[in-house]
Amino acid sequence: MSTLTMTRPQAALELALWQVEADSMNSSDLYLWLRDCGLPPEVAIRLKDLINVTKQVAGKAISLGKVIVMKLIEFVKLHPNMAVGIALGAMLSALITSIPFLGPLLAPVTVPLGIAVGAIVGHRLDLAVGGRMNGSIGIVEITQDVIEIARSFIQLFIDTVVALSNEFQEVAV
Secondary structure (H helix, E strand, O other), rough: OOOOOOHHHHHHHHHHHHHHHHHOOOOOHHHHHHHOOOOOOHHHHHHHHOOOOOEOOOOOOOHHHHHHHHHHHHHHHOOOOHHHHHHHHHHHHHHOOOOOOOOHHHHHHHHHHHHHHHHHHHHHHHHHHOOOOOOOHHHHHHHHHEEEEHHHHHHHHHHHHHHHHHHHHHHHH
């Protein structure tokens, strides 16, 4: 869904479809997929812990963790270079932050800047691969990229939260 005015029946249907997909996905297979994507074992284990989170709603067990991880995976599959760019920007930021004495002073600037630059470069690569990049680069194009990145991620987040919150409100009513 791509609207903020999702009705309860639409949200229930969306959540039911996500739950069917979550039920068909084995947690161990999902963990292996995360490791095959190059995630460090610590991150994959944390995500595996999230995968196992379920919530009882209206007598139904909802695999909240699996749904959230599946939506993140869907986002990464749609924007593979952006995901790699963010990871590389975060790694570079972590390296700079680990420099004795100077690293902690640079951290407040390098972490957000590294992640933002990585996301923009990766997004531009995704656009180039899809044949949708116009070739010019300037402050206007970078600003458009930032807006497009934020819009796509926030829309994914909104769709997920709206579907889940409508389902939880049903219990309280």
